[in-house]
Amino acid sequence: MNILEYWQGWLAENPLPIQVGELQLWEGYWICHKKDVLTDPLVPIPSLLDLKLKLRMDSKGLFRPLKGKPGMVRGWKFGPLDAESLFYALEGIYPLALTHWIGYKEKILLPVDFKSTIQRQVGMYQILEKGDETLIDRATREICLGQCLRQNLWWSNQPLIGSKPSSIPLVCLEACPFFLEQARKLLLKKRQPRCSA
Numbered sequence: 001m002n003i004l005e006y007w008q009g010w011l012a013e014n015p016l017p018i019q020v021g022e023l024q025l026w027e028g029y030w031i032c033h034k035k036d037v038l039t040d041p042l043v044p045i046p047s048l049l050d051l052k053l054k055l056r057m058d059s060k061g062l063f064r065p066l067k068g069k070p071g072m073v074r075g076w077k078f079g080p081l082d083a084e085s086l087f088y089a090l091e092g093i094y095p096l097a098l099t100h101w102i103g104y105k106e107k108i109l110l111p112v113d114f115k116s117t118i119q120r121q122v123g124m125y126q127i128l129e130k131g132d133e134t135l136i137d138r139a140t141r142e143i144c145l146g147q148c149l150r151q152n153l154w155w156s157n158q159p160l161i162g163s164k165p166s167s168i169p170l171v172c173l174e175a176c177p178f179f180l181e182q183a184r185k186l187l188l189k190k191r192q193p194r195c196s197a
């Protein structure tokens with residue numbers, strides 16, 4: 001069975017509406033913001049590309065470099081879709097969300113520990129090798145817990161939460177580029193010599 005067949009089977013067994021991050025999936029299939037209702041006067045979005053462009057900015061008009069960050073704009077709807085298009089739409093809005101969730105659920109994909117991620121770096125993130133546990137701990141609290149809807153499974157060793165039939169959890173199996181950049185900034189700040197008066 002491939003991942004699309006798995007997804008179709010899962011959808012058939014789980015009644016909608018279903019939440020994924022800030023999204024709500026409706027029968028049909030339709031996607032809109034979870035705080036909107038499909039019967040509201042929502043603006044139809046003609047294509048996935050248009051939707052992805054729309055969701056690049058948050059509700060305050062600011063760029064969202066981290067796709068898992070809350071603050072998605074409201075007032076739109078996308079559909080009707082078949083199960084396959086729904087799969088690709090969700091994967092586009094929350095990159096690899098379904099692949100990672102299904103892979104993790106079926107024990108095909110495992111979290112990648114932070115050391116392995118850093119050892120693979122050849123560029124500017126190599127400096128994170130010098131970051132101690134306390135720094136990475138602080139970074140995961142500030143960035144992953146504080147700014148992201150995905151559940152970090154590569155640092156916390158906590159079991160997956162929020163896995164109920166009416167929702168699909170957003171799992172995080174490896175440190176993302178946004179995290180690496182923010183952690184690098186934290187490390188550089190920490191290593192800066194203090195100016196004496």
Ligand code: SF4
Nearest residue numbers: 144148172175176179
């Ligand atoms: S590393 Fe942290 S910030 Fe990045 S996607 Fe995962 S949980 Fe979110």
